[in-house]
Amino acid sequence: MQKMISKIAPRFPLFIWMGFMIVALAFIIGFFNSQTAAAYFSESKAIRETTLLAERAAVESTNLWLPYFKFLGLGMVLGGIVMALRVILDNLMQTGGKVLANLPADKRPAMPNPPWYGRLMPIVMMLGMLVFIIALIVALQLASQARSVFANPLPAIDAAGAGTALLAQVQNIHATSAWLVPFKFFGIATEFLAIAMGLGTIAYVLKAQTEMLKNGVQMSRSSKKQEVEPESVSAQAPAGETVTA
Amino acid sequence: MNANEKPYQMKVFPVLTVLGWILIGLALIIGLVVLTPTAVNYFGANSKEVRDAAEAGSQLLGQISLLASIPLWLEPLTFLGVAFFICGIALEFSVIPSLVKMRGDAMAQAFPILVKSGK
Numbered sequence: 001m002q003k004m005i006s007k008i009a010p011r012f013p014l015f016i017w018m019g020f021m022i023v024a025l026a027f028i029i030g031f032f033n034s035q036t037a038a039a040y041f042s043e044s045k046a047i048r049e050t051t052l053l054a055e056r057a058a059v060e061s062t063n064l065w066l067p068y069f070k071f072l073g074l075g076m077v078l079g080g081i082v083m084a085l086r087v088i089l090d091n092l093m094q095t096g097g098k099v100l101a102n103l104p105a106d107k108r109p110a111m112p113n114p115p116w117y118g119r120l121m122p123i124v125m126m127l128g129m130l131v132f133i134i135a136l137i138v139a140l141q142l143a144s145q146a147r148s149v150f151a152n153p154l155p156a157i158d159a160a161g162a163g164t165a166l167l168a169q170v171q172n173i174h175a176t177s178a179w180l181v182p183f184k185f186f187g188i189a190t191e192f193l194a195i196a197m198g199l200g201t202i203a204y205v206l207k208a209q210t211e212m213l214k215n216g217v218q219m220s221r222s223s224k225k226q227e228v229e230p231e232s233v234s235a236q237a238p239a240g241e242t243v244t245a
Numbered sequence: 246m247n248a249n250e251k252p253y254q255m256k257v258f259p260v261l262t263v264l265g266w267i268l269i270g271l272a273l274i275i276g277l278v279v280l281t282p283t284a285v286n287y288f289g290a291n292s293k294e295v296r297d298a299a300e301a302g303s304q305l306l307g308q309i310s311l312l313a314s315i316p317l318w319l320e321p322l323t324f325l326g327v328a329f330f331i332c333g334i335a336l337e338f339s340v341i342p343s344l345v346k347m348r349g350d351a352m353a354q355a356f357p358i359l360v361k362s363g364k
Contacts (some may be wrong), residue, residue: 024338051262135338142361145344149364157293158293158294159294160292161292162290162292162295167288167289167292170288171284171285171289174287174288175281175282175284175285175288175289176281177284178275178276178277178283178284178312179273179277180276181276181316181320182269182272182273182275182276182277182323183273183324185269185272185273185323186269186270188269188327189265189266189326192265192330192331193262193266193330195334196258196330196333196337199334199337199338199341200255200258203255203340203341203344205345206341206344206345207347209348210344210347210348210351213348213351213352213355214351215354217354217355217358221358235321
């Protein structure tokens with residue numbers, strides 16, 4: 001699975017671009033929705049509530065699904081950032097591997113394994129995307145319900161009594177919106193967690209590689225000292241005497 | 246910064262990440278456990294006429310005041326959670342320059358050895 005993720009990750013600009021396009025599209029839809037709302041509220045209350053039903057339904061239903069569509073776009077941008085971090089990580093690991101490959105096999109130190117949160121990062125990112133997709137699907141369902149509610153004149157909606165289908169739909173819209181708003185923030189939190197994991201892994205790998213480099217320098221210096229010391233000792237020792245290390 | 250010691254940013258960022266999770270998780274739980282059942286009771290069992298006629302101190306008015314007031318602080322709370330996450334990420338970013346500098350120092354030490362061994 002990690003190999004497959006490494007293959008997909010370099011396509012992160014496409015992901016970021018798609019996310020940006022979704023957010024831009026949400027802005028355009030929002031602009032047209034505001035125009036519909038302006039036209040709706042320019043009429044008198046009596047006309048608004050009895051004849052302009054389609055306009056009201058369009059405004060209310062768009063207000064229900066548009067924020068979740070926007071958040072899906074933002075989630076894709078954040079997901080793209082996570083994929084970019086994965087590319088940086090893969091490159092760091094590959095470069096480290098190439099440098100180590102130059103050493104003889106017996107002197108080659110083991111490559112440090114990436115920490116557990118580094119492996120988990122793409123999964124957390126995908127979980128965040130799943131949250132955004134679920135939120136959008138639920139919001140679309142609510143929007144279609146809002147359309148059918150606001151197809152009725154406002155006085156009829158207000159008069160709906162306990163146990164009626166109309167009141168049940170109103171109840172469902174309010175009740176679902178109550179948890180759906182924090183749910184989309186849960187998706188944002190999941191994406192941010194993936195970014196934090198990626199950055200933490202990059203910091204870990206950079207530190208581990210620097211330590212390895214420093215150890216290599218120390219090993220090289222100490223082995224040179226060992227080479228020089230026996231030579232100088234044997235130069236001072238009289239002929240016939242053996243030098244013990 | 247010593248290569249063996251952990252920079253303070255790397256110690257603080259997990260705390261900020263966990264705090265962000267707690268706040269956003271709390272907002273989700275409040276939405277699920279408090280707001281949703283209240284909205285179900287308020288909108289589901291009463292027509293608008295009944296809701297509008299609710300007297301001060303009635304259960305219905307208590308429910309609508311809850312539905313109107315909680316989201317006013319709940320949304321800023323979720324943003325506070327997001328801010329914790331962003332601060333944690335900023336701290337992680339701030340540690341990268343010093344790590345790159347350490348790597349540069351190590352490279353500076355390694356290069357003379359590499360050049361000598363090349364001869």
